[in-house]
Amino acid sequence: MDKKSNDSTNQKKEPEKASYPIDTAVFTTAERTIVPIPVPSDATKPLIHELTQYTEHGYGLWKYGAGLPHEKRLDLMSAGYDPTAVTHSSSLLHFFTMTDIHLTDKESPGQVPFYGDQWGVISGYSGIMLYTTHVLDAAVQTINALHQKKSFDFGISLGDNCNCTQYNELRWFIDVLDGQLITPDSGAKDDPIPGPYNDYQDVYQAAGLDKSIPWYQALGNHDHFWMGMFPPDDYIRETLVGDTIINLGNIFTSTDGIKSRGYYMGALDGSTPYGDIIGAGPVADFPAGAPTVPADPTRRSLLRNEWLNEFFNTTSQPQGHGFTEADAAQGFACYSFEPNAQVPLKVIVLDNTQNDDDPVDAHGTGRGSLDSKRYDWLVNELDQGQAEDKLMILATHIPIGATPESSGLNALMSWCPYAAVTEPDLIAKLHSYPNLILLVCGHRHLNMVTALKSPDDSRPELGFWEVETASLREFPQQLRTIEVVKNSDNTVSILATNVDPAVKEGSFADISRSYALAAQQIFDLPTENRSYNAELVVQLTPEMQKKLANL
Numbered sequence: 001m002d003k004k005s006n007d008s009t010n011q012k013k014e015p016e017k018a019s020y021p022i023d024t025a026v027f028t029t030a031e032r033t034i035v036p037i038p039v040p041s042d043a044t045k046p047l048i049h050e051l052t053q054y055t056e057h058g059y060g061l062w063k064y065g066a067g068l069p070h071e072k073r074l075d076l077m078s079a080g081y082d083p084t085a086v087t088h089s090s091s092l093l094h095f096f097t098m099t100d101i102h103l104t105d106k107e108s109p110g111q112v113p114f115y116g117d118q119w120g121v122i123s124g125y126s127g128i129m130l131y132t133t134h135v136l137d138a139a140v141q142t143i144n145a146l147h148q149k150k151s152f153d154f155g156i157s158l159g160d161n162c163n164c165t166q167y168n169e170l171r172w173f174i175d176v177l178d179g180q181l182i183t184p185d186s187g188a189k190d191d192p193i194p195g196p197y198n199d200y201q202d203v204y205q206a207a208g209l210d211k212s213i214p215w216y217q218a219l220g221n222h223d224h225f226w227m228g229m230f231p232p233d234d235y236i237r238e239t240l241v242g243d244t245i246i247n248l249g250n251i252f253t254s255t256d257g258i259k260s261r262g263y264y265m266g267a268l269d270g271s272t273p274y275g276d277i278i279g280a281g282p283v284a285d286f287p288a289g290a291p292t293v294p295a296d297p298t299r300r301s302l303l304r305n306e307w308l309n310e311f312f313n314t315t316s317q318p319q320g321h322g323f324t325e326a327d328a329a330q331g332f333a334c335y336s337f338e339p340n341a342q343v344p345l346k347v348i349v350l351d352n353t354q355n356d357d358d359p360v361d362a363h364g365t366g367r368g369s370l371d372s373k374r375y376d377w378l379v380n381e382l383d384q385g386q387a388e389d390k391l392m393i394l395a396t397h398i399p400i401g402a403t404p405e406s407s408g409l410n411a412l413m414s415w416c417p418y419a420a421v422t423e424p425d426l427i428a429k430l431h432s433y434p435n436l437i438l439l440v441c442g443h444r445h446l447n448m449v450t451a452l453k454s455p456d457d458s459r460p461e462l463g464f465w466e467v468e469t470a471s472l473r474e475f476p477q478q479l480r481t482i483e484v485v486k487n488s489d490n491t492v493s494i495l496a497t498n499v500d501p502a503v504k505e506g507s508f509a510d511i512s513r514s515y516a517l518a519a520q521q522i523f524d525l526p527t528e529n530r531s532y533n534a535e536l537v538v539q540l541t542p543e544m545q546k547k548l549a550n551l
Contacts, residue, residue, distance in 0.1 A: 019197055019204035020509070022138050022502040026145035027067075029498040029531045034476060035065035036517055036527045048522050049117050051127045051274045051515065060518030070495060070535040075451035076463035077491075077537055088485045088493065090551070092343050092391075094150060096143055096499075098479035099158035099397070099442025100471035102222065103132045103169045106268040106275055107186050109293050110164055110240040112227065112248070113266045114280040119250070122523050123227075127515035128473060129268060130200040130275045131508045132163075133184045135472055136176045137206045138501040138509035139479055144210045145502065146481065152213050153339045156349070158442040158469065159220025159397030162307075164227060166240060168298040170310055177215060178315045179208015187294035190270040200508060201270055209316060216322040217311055219333040219351045220397040220443070221366045224304045227251075229364030230258045231356045232301045243295040245279040257360060267293050304331035304356060322349055334374055336381050338390075344547060345391040345484070348381045350374065352396045358418050368398035369416035370426070382433050389543060391484075391492075394430075394439040399468055401427050402450050413444055427452060434461040437538045438494055440482065445471035447478065447498055447532040460539040467496045467536070475516035476530040477501065487537075490545035494536040 039058045046053040054060045074081060104111065106129040116125025128135070143155065162169040168186055175182055185201045193199040209215060222228035226236050229251065236258065239246045245267055249260025266280025279291025302310070308328035311321045320328070322335045333351035354369040370378070385392045398413070400423065415423035430436055431454060439452075447470045454462035469480045476498075483495040503510040520527045540548070 017205065018137065018141060018207035020134060020137060020507055021504060022141045022145070022507075022509070023504045026142055026502040028146070028481065029068045029478075029500060030070065030533055031067045033065045033068050033531060034062050034500050034513070036521075037061040037063060039521050045522060047117075048126060048519065049277050054514065054518040059521050060514035062513070062517055068498070068531055068533050070497070070533045072535045072537070073449065073451065074537050076453060076460055076465070077539055078457075078460050083537065086491065087488045089488045090486045091483060092486055092492070092548075093153055093339060093345060093484040094481070095153050095339070096155040096479055096481050097158055097440050097442075097469045098139060098155070098472055099469045100160040100220070100445055100473060101132065101136055101157070101173065102160055102163040102471065102473040103136065103172045104129045104163040105166055105169055105186050105299060106130060107270045107293060108164065108166065108240060108299050109242065109245045109267055110166075110226070110236060110299070111265065111267060112246070113268060113277050114263055115265070117266070117277055117280065120523055122474060122519055122525065125277070126474075126519035127274070128512050128519065131512035131515075132473060133172050133176055133182055134200070134508035135477060135501065135512050136173065137182070138503055138507070139472055140177060140209050141207045142499060142501045143213070143479070144207065146499070147210050147213060155209070155213055155215040156347075156395055156440070157215065157217050158395060158440065159218045159353075160222040160228065160442065161217075161220070162223050164222070164240070165224055165232060165301045165307075166299045167302055167310075168296070170223070170302065170307060171298070174310065174314055176206045177209045179206050182206050185270060186296045186299060187270070192271055192273045199273065200275070211316065214317045216337065216347075216349060218349050218395055218397050219304075219307070219353055221353045223307055224302065224353070224356065225365050226258065226301070229366045230360060231365060233258060237301050240299045240301050241295060241297050243292040245291045245293060247283060247290065251364070257364070264291055304333070305329055308333055332373070334377050343551070344389060345393065346385050347393045347395060348378070348385070349395045350378055352398050352400070354416050354418070358416065367414055367416040368400060368423070369419040370421055372420040375421050375426075379429065382430075382436065386433050386435050389547060390435060391544065392433065392436045394436065396439065396441045398443045399441045399450070399466060400430070400439060401452050402444070402448060402466060402468065428455070430464065431455055431462045434459070434541045435544060436464045437484075437492060438464060439466040440469070441466065442469050442471070444468060445474055447530060449496065449532060449534050449536065461541050463539075465494060465536045465538065467494070470498075470530065473516075475513070475520045475527065477513055477516055478531065486548050486551070490540065490549055492538045492540060492548075494538065496536065497533050498531040
């Protein structure tokens with residue numbers, strides 16, 4: 001899609017006045033970074049739900065530090081390549097990626113705070129659950145401010161907008177980007193601190209993404225699988241819209257998966273200033289019966305096609321945000337677009353989450369996969385892009401070819417054995433397209449860059465880069481800007497830059513950052529070197545070099 005074809009989206013417009021404005025100083029991490037302040041060695045470690053004790057014991061504290069330079073990466077280039085005299089000659093494309101926002105209905109009876117509070121699973125519970133919509137709003141305002149400095153051609157959310165497949169979670173995402181009034185509350189109306197704009201439950205005006213920026217969407221595993229791991233069964237679906245807190249065992253170890261039982265998972269009490277955990281613990285601890293919360297029909301779990309169709313209920317551009325009505329009706333979440341008619345480049349958005357009817361094993365359904373229909377579609381798109389001599393960028397939720405971590409939830413993020421194509425065969429196919437230069441993805445909540453080198457040393461143009469973007473939910477709560485620039489020697493550089501949302505001191509997004517950092521520290525997870533900026537150099541074919549030289 002040529003953004004210039006729609007005059008109404010090609011004019012910068014000021015967003016609506018935000019209820020929670022960001023800091024007036026807006027920077028990327030190339031200019032300024034967030035530096036965690038180490039916890040004193042003799043500090044008492046608070047429990048994860050003891051939010052008021054974090055600062056007292058030195059948890060969640062940070063300061064601003066120096067910018068993080070771009071590391072120049074030549075992994076894909078020939079051994080003798082010399083970049084010494086090479087300069088950037090022109091910008092071809094500028095866009096942003098954000099991913100794994102995990103907007104969370106904290107009061108839902110189908111969330112799992114017990115896993116976080118008792119078993120140390122950060123995705124189950126931390127204080128950031130109170131402020132997920134506020135962090136997204138701050139990120140959107142940050143994007144708007146950067147857009148005023150250097151225009152974005154488009155933006156893309158790489159999936160996991162929702163935490164638990166719920167309709168209200170998805171509506172919060174779309175409405176924040178559209179600049180609507182946001183009610184970050186469910187069930188009974190709560191106001192833990194009387195008055196407006198002073199607690200996490202208050203209705204507020206989202207700023208909305210600048211209307212001149214088209215934004216696109218990819219599908220994530222959390223968007224259609226319960227907790228990103230299992231297709232919701234009848235019990236899950238009934239629980240989400242009911243009033244009884246979910247009863248589960250350890251889904252990570254039990255062979256029964258979501259059919260295991262034994263513990264009430266709890267919910268957050270939205271009537272309390274810090275969202276106290278209620279209704280959590282062994283079933284035996286509740287002799288009077290299962291704990292309950294006020295029910296809410298907007299918590300309903302969305303089927304794949306229902307999730308896709310919701311992107312046509314929007315006031316921002318483009319309508320459907322990449323999806324077509326015909327494909328959405330079939331639950332087909334793949335499409336392509338061309339962001340600038342003046343630049344020979346297409347973006348291919350691929351749904352590489354598992355099918356809803358895949359066999360469910362101990363790994364759940366959170367892995368990368370392609371069925372025959374999606375694989376054939378991908379090959380056709382790549383064939384067409386190569387035949388038309390266009391540069392190509394592939395956007396997926398789940399990484400392809402990135403080395404899984406050996407521990408934690410990331411150890412489960414391998415390629416699905418039920419896929420129509422193996423991961424090595426898929427990578428080999430991608431390596432056959434010299435115009436494919438970049439794959440952008442999320443899923444692992446990491447800022448990683450992987451060089452998928454050419455299998456043929458004599459043809460370095462067959463290699464491509466993979467750039468992962470971290471989660472907006474967990475520390476470091478970042479998004480990315482990505483700029484494709486033509487170099488003076490007719491190579492291309494991809495400038496991948498992390499961005500911390502600009503937060504006003506004392507704002508809810510500021511509090512969330514502190515809670516996110518504290519959660520990493522309490523759970524003994526890494527906090528240093530979480531950002532990564534890089535200049536990624538790409539060799540082009542002689543034909544593409546000539547084409548770009550004539551632009």
